[in-house]
Amino acid sequence: MATRHIVLIGFSGSGKSTIGPLLASRLKYRFIDTDQRIETDTGLTIAEIFRHKGEQAFRRQEIQTVVDVLNRRRSTVVALGGGAFESREIRKVAGERGLVIYLSCSRREIYRRLKGKQDRPLLDVTPSAGQTVREAHMSRIEILLKKRLANYRLADLVISTTGKTPTLVTRQLLKQVGRR
Numbered sequence: 001m002a003t004r005h006i007v008l009i010g011f012s013g014s015g016k017s018t019i020g021p022l023l024a025s026r027l028k029y030r031f032i033d034t035d036q037r038i039e040t041d042t043g044l045t046i047a048e049i050f051r052h053k054g055e056q057a058f059r060r061q062e063i064q065t066v067v068d069v070l071n072r073r074r075s076t077v078v079a080l081g082g083g084a085f086e087s088r089e090i091r092k093v094a095g096e097r098g099l100v101i102y103l104s105c106s107r108r109e110i111y112r113r114l115k116g117k118q119d120r121p122l123l124d125v126t127p128s129a130g131q132t133v134r135e136a137h138m139s140r141i142e143i144l145l146k147k148r149l150a151n152y153r154l155a156d157l158v159i160s161t162t163g164k165t166p167t168l169v170t171r172q173l174l175k176q177v178g179r180r
């Protein structure tokens with residue numbers, strides 16, 4: 001039987017890179033964050049790839065890396081970048097090779113968790129006239145979330161991380177994964 005990985009999807013700040021290693025250690029799986037893998041493979045940060053090569057080039061690299069990781073045999077908890085599930089190819093491979101878990105989170109909490117961070121190129125917004133930086137960020141989060149929600153909801157499991165500690169989310173996830 002094909003290996004069944006655990007694939008964590010969700011918006012930036014939803015907890016994929018925090019919950020992933022906790023879940024992996026409890027399940028005795030390996031953990032891979034595909035953004036980190038892309039940075040290691042290319043020798044560039046995600047922000048540098050966006051800046052120098054553009055988003056399209058980043059998305060091509062993302063598909064290649066995610067497909068490669070999911071095709072490995074060793075059971076792995078894989079944290080995808082927030083936009084990865086927009087790719088039909090990634091959705092297909094993830095569905096075939098893994099149990100897909102959507103970590104949902106309120107936009108207010110996403111905003112709070114990402115505030116002050118400079119490493120998310122898509123959230124790097126300039127406020128329009130009369131808009132505060134907070135409003136500009138909230139509106140960008142809102143627009144992207146709305147656009148992505150239909151694909152996020154294709155996951156096999158959905159768990160909210162809003163207002164929860166990583167330990168609690170991991171405990172709840174382990175219970176649900178055990179039933180699958």
Ligand code: S3P
Binds near residue numbers: 013121
């Ligand atoms: C992106 C999210 C980022 C990273 C890149 C693009 C997105 O990953 O892949 O900046 O499209 O939302 P995180 O979800 O880990 O922030």
